[in-house]
Amino acid sequence: MNSAIQKSVDHGNQISNTDLQSIIANISVGNRQNAAVRTAADEVTRRFNDLAEAFSKLENFARGQ
16 A cells, blocks of 8 residues: 555545545556456467367378368
């Protein structure tokens, strides 16, 4: 937690709008980064499946099927 926010919370004070905006901005950045990672992971999965299918077809071809 941001030290200024922690200090406010520890003293029972309200969190400033600036601190809240900073938190919201950090959450937004994190959400975008997570979405990018999920998209990349989905692409890796698709490509892995494509390779698995290609190897299966190659194996069948090698067996003469």
